Amino acid sequence: MPVINYIEANGTEYSIDIAEGVSLMQGALDNMIDGIVAECGGCCVCCTCHCMIDPAWVEVAGAAGAEEAEMLEMIDSRSETSRLSCQVKVTAAMEGMVVHLPESQY
Amino acid sequence: MGNNQSAVVIGGSHAAVQLVISLRQNGWQGSITVVSDEPYLPYQRPPLSKAYLAGDIAEEQLALRASAAYDKLDVSFLLGVTVLAIDTDNHRLRLDNGEYLGFSKLALCTGARARTLPIAGVDLQGVHYLRNMDDVKGIQQSAVSAKTAVIIGGGYIGLETAASLTKQGIAVTLLEAEPRLLQRVASQPTSDFYQRLHKENGVTIRCNAMASALMGDTRVKAVVCSDGDSIETDMVIIGIGVIPNTELASAAALEVDNGILVNEFAQSSHPDIVAAGDCTSHLNPLLRRTLRLESVPNATEQAKAAAASICGLQKQYAELPWFWSDQYDVKLQIAGMNQGYTDAIIRGDITSHSFSVFYIKDTVIIAADCINRPKDFMLAKKLILHNAQIDPVILADETTELKTLLTEH
Ligand SMILES: Cc1cc2nc3c(=O)[nH]c(=O)nc-3n(C[C@H](O)[C@H](O)[C@H](O)COP(=O)(O)OP(=O)(O)OC[C@H]3O[C@@H](n4cnc5c(N)ncnc54)[C@H](O)[C@@H]3O)c2cc1C
Ligand code: FES
Numbered sequence: 001m002p003v004i005n006y007i008e009a010n011g012t013e014y015s016i017d018i019a020e021g022v023s024l025m026q027g028a029l030d031n032m033i034d035g036i037v038a039e040c041g042g043c044c045v046c047c048t049c050h051c052m053i054d055p056a057w058v059e060v061a062g063a064a065g066a067e068e069a070e071m072l073e074m075i076d077s078r079s080e081t082s083r084l085s086c087q088v089k090v091t092a093a094m095e096g097m098v099v100h101l102p103e104s105q106y
Numbered sequence: 107m108g109n110n111q112s113a114v115v116i117g118g119s120h121a122a123v124q125l126v127i128s129l130r131q132n133g134w135q136g137s138i139t140v141v142s143d144e145p146y147l148p149y150q151r152p153p154l155s156k157a158y159l160a161g162d163i164a165e166e167q168l169a170l171r172a173s174a175a176y177d178k179l180d181v182s183f184l185l186g187v188t189v190l191a192i193d194t195d196n197h198r199l200r201l202d203n204g205e206y207l208g209f210s211k212l213a214l215c216t217g218a219r220a221r222t223l224p225i226a227g228v229d230l231q232g233v234h235y236l237r238n239m240d241d242v243k244g245i246q247q248s249a250v251s252a253k254t255a256v257i258i259g260g261g262y263i264g265l266e267t268a269a270s271l272t273k274q275g276i277a278v279t280l281l282e283a284e285p286r287l288l289q290r291v292a293s294q295p296t297s298d299f300y301q302r303l304h305k306e307n308g309v310t311i312r313c314n315a316m317a318s319a320l321m322g323d324t325r326v327k328a329v330v331c332s333d334g335d336s337i338e339t340d341m342v343i344i345g346i347g348v349i350p351n352t353e354l355a356s357a358a359a360l361e362v363d364n365g366i367l368v369n370e371f372a373q374s375s376h377p378d379i380v381a382a383g384d385c386t387s388h389l390n391p392l393l394r395r396t397l398r399l400e401s402v403p404n405a406t407e408q409a410k411a412a413a414a415s416i417c418g419l420q421k422q423y424a425e426l427p428w429f430w431s432d433q434y435d436v437k438l439q440i441a442g443m444n445q446g447y448t449d450a451i452i453r454g455d456i457t458s459h460s461f462s463v464f465y466i467k468d469t470v471i472i473a474a475d476c477i478n479r480p481k482d483f484m485l486a487k488k489l490i491l492h493n494a495q496i497d498p499v500i501l502a503d504e505t506t507e508l509k510t511l512l513t514e515h
Contacts, residue, residue, distance in 0.1 A: 026172075029171060029175075030171050030172040030174070030175045031175070031178075032127060032130075032131070032175065032178070032179070034131070039402070039403045039406060039407075040152075040402065040403070040430065041150050041152065041170070041402060042150075043152065043153075043430065043432070044437075045430040045437065045439055045480070045483075046403070047484060067437070067480060070480045070481050071480045071481075071484065073481060074480070074481055074484035074485065075484075
C-alpha cells in the first residue's frame with residue numbers, strides 16, 4: 001500500500017498507508033485527519049475536501065477534471081496545485097506523495 | 107469524565123459515524139457503542155439511488171469509514187440489533203436480542219424510514235421502497251430480469267432512481283400525483299427542466315397520476331391509476347417521502363414534533379439524551395425557525411454539536427442547509443431553503459443543461475438551484491449567508507460576474 005504524507009496547516013504530519021484506488025479524501029477520513037471535512041462524502045459537490053498537492057508530486061497526482069476545476073475556482077485558499085481530495089485516487093506511483101491541507105475548509 | 111461512562115448511539119449511519127468520531131476528538135474517554143438494526147457497518151446513503159444503483163460503484167466503496175477506523179476509535183457496534191425502548195429511569199435500553207444496554211449518555215441517530223403507500227398490492231414481489239442497502243439489493247435483483255419499471259413519486263429519489271434504471275436499459279414510467287415534478291421543493295423552471303431531461307432520456311412522465319392499486323399474483327404485473335388506466339410493469343419502486351423515526355423518543359416522553367425536538371446544541375428535552383440527523387426537528391439559528399432536514403450535511407454537522415454536548419462542551423449547529431442530486435450527466439446543487447420565496451430569477455439559458463434559479467424573498471437571496479453550475483452554487487451559499495440584496499436585472503445578466511455582487515455588498 002502506498003504511503004501518503006499529509007501535512008496539516010499547523011505542521012502536524014501524518015504518514016498513512018492507503019490502498020490503491022482509495023481516494024485521498026477517504027484515506028484522510030479513515031485516519032481521523034481533521035483537515036478534511038468532506039461534507040458530501042466524495043461526490044464532488046461540497047469543496048470541503050480541499051488539499052494542495054506538494055509541487056513535486058503534481059504530475060503524479062494528475063489534473064483536475066472540468067467539474068472539479070470549476071469548484072476549485074471558488075475556494076479562497078486555493079493554490080496552483082489545489083485538488084479536491086475526493087477526486088484523487090491513490091496509485092502505486094504515489095508512494096511517498098506529500099499533500100498539504102488548508103487551515104480551514106470553509 | 108470517568109472511564110466508567112458509556113455513550114450509546116442508536117442508529118448507525120451518517121449522523122452516528124460523525125458523532126462517534128467527534129466524541130473521541132472532544133476527548134470522550136468512556137466506552138462508545140453503536141446499536142444499528144441494519145446488518146452492515148455504516149455506509150453512504152446518497153449513492154444508493156445514484157452511482158451504486160446505476161452500477162458505477164461497488165458495495166465496498168459505500169463504506170463511510172474503513173472498519174479499522176472504528177477499531178482505532180475504540181467504538182463497538184451491535185449490528186442487526188433493534189432498540190425496543192429507552193428506559194430513562196434506569197438509564198438503559200431494551201434490545202430485541204433480549205438484553206439490556208446501560209448508558210450514561212445517549213444519542214438518537216435513528217434517521218427516517220420510507221413512507222409506505224397505503225394501496226393494495228404493495229406486498230407483491232417486485233415492489234420496492236428505497237431507503238437502505240437491503241432495499242437496493244432487492245431492486246437490483248428485480249432489475250436483472252426487468253424490461254419495464256414504474257416509479258411512484260417524482261421527488262429527488264424517484265427521479266434519481268428513474269435515471270439509474272434507465273441507464274441499465276429499463277423502460278421507466280414515473281407517476282407523480284401533483285401537477286408537476288418536485289412540486290413541494292422546487293420552482294416551475296427547475297421542475298420543467300427535470301421533466302424535459304427525463305423525457306430526453308426516454309422516461310415517460312405522468313403528472314396528476316395517482317396509483318390506486320398494484321396488480322399481480324405473486325409478482326407485480328401492473329399499476330392501476332385512479333383514472334382507471336393500467337400500466338403493465340415488471341417492477342415498481344415507491345419513493346413518496348420519509349417519516350422520521352421518533353417512536354422511541356416519544357415513548358420515552360421526549361418532546362417530539364415532526365421530529366425529535368432539539369435545540370441548536372442538539373440537546374433533547376432530556377438532559378442525558380441528544381439527537382442528530384433526519385430524526386430531529388431543530389432550531390436553525392440562521393433561519394430562525396425549526397426545521398427537519400433530510401440531508402447528509404445536516405446529519406454530520408448536527409452530530410458534531412451533539413457530540414460536543416455529550417462531552418459537556420458547547421458547539422452551536424448553525425449551518426445553511428444545502429443538498430444535491432445527480433441524474434444522468436446533470437448535477438444539481440441546492441443552497442438554502444426556498445420556502446416563502448417571492449421571485450425566482452434565472453441565470454443562464456433554461457433550454458440548456460446549465461442554469462441556476464435564484465430564489466428571492468423581498469429583495470434578498472434565500473436559496474438557489476444550480477444545475478451543472480458549481481460556481482453559482484458556491485457563490486449562492488455566500489450570497490445567502492450575507493443576506494445579499496440583489497438587483498434581479500443584474501443577477502440575471504450573465505455578463506456580471508456573481509463574485510462582484512458579493513464584494514459590492
Ligand atoms: C436513496 C437516497 C438518496 C439520498 N441522496 C441524498 C443526497 O444526494 N444528498 C443528501 O444530502 N442526502 C441524501 N439522502 C438523505 C441522506 O441519506 C440522509 O439525510 C442521511 O442518511 C441521514 O442520516 P441519519 O444518520 O440521520 O439517518 P439514517 O441514514 O436514516 O440512519 C438511521 C439508522 O438508524 C437505524 N435505526 C432506526 N431506529 C433504530 C432502532 N430502534 N434500533 C436500531 N437502529 C435503528 C436505521 O435502520 C438506520 O440504519 C438520500 C437518502 C436516500 C435514501
Ligand atoms: S468530499 Fe465533497 S467535494 Fe470532495
